[in-house]
Amino acid sequence: MLNSVFLFNNSSVSRATSLARRFRRSTNQGEKMSMVFCRGCGKEIHETAVTCPNCGAPQGTPKEASNSDKRILPAALLCFFLGVFGIHRFYVGKIGTGILQLLTFGGLGIWALIDFIMIVVGSFTDKDGNTINLWT
Ligand SMILES: [Zn+2]
Structure with missing residues (x-):
């Protein structure tokens, strides 16, 4: 009885980790969506970037x-x-x-x-x- 409970917990934990992994992958895709173009050089940069990593132009x-x-x-x-x-x-x-x-x-x-x-x-x-x- 105790053993089966443990097995159940174990399988639900592994299911949770695979779900978490899938979720993390989907958020990574979300990050790719939130790219903006640099005001200085027009290169694609992340929208939260304060300055352009390419030319250093401020993006605020x-x-x-x-x-x-x-x-x-x-x-x-x-x-x-x-x-x-x-x-x-x-x-x-x-x-x-x-x-x-x-x-x-x-x-x-x-x-x-x-x-x-x-x-x-x-x-x-x-x-x-x-x-x-x-x-x-
Ligand atoms: Zn730039």
């Missing part, structure tokens, strides 16, 4: 560097429902102007409305000046 996308970690959707919802209290500005870290909006009821709604439009079109910035241009 400047747009990503200025992206905020805040998202449009929560900011837009907060601005829509609680914009006159400046809650969306607290969300992006603009505490000073958030308090100012809170005291002026969002500039009598006009300031909050402008903010809402800015958020939706992806032109709103967080406290570090990074553009909030991703929805989720």
Whole structure:
């Protein structure tokens, strides 16, 4: 009885390792898919490469560097429902102007409305000046 349990475990372990090996092979194929072309020389390089191994050209996308970690959707919802209290500005870290909006009821709604439009079109910035241009 004990022996058969051991045999069962042993076979399931070997099945698991073969599955893991197959999975690893499929992820290797996935890595091949995520190749990009160098900005400097056009050679195919991995997308996570910071610099090109061929010519040394930097590959960092400047747009990503200025992206905020805040998202449009929560900011837009907060601005829509609680914009006159400046809650969306607290969300992006603009505490000073958030308090100012809170005291002026969002500039009598006009300031909050402008903010809402800015958020939706992806032109709103967080406290570090990074553009909030991703929805989720
Ligand atoms: Zn290159």
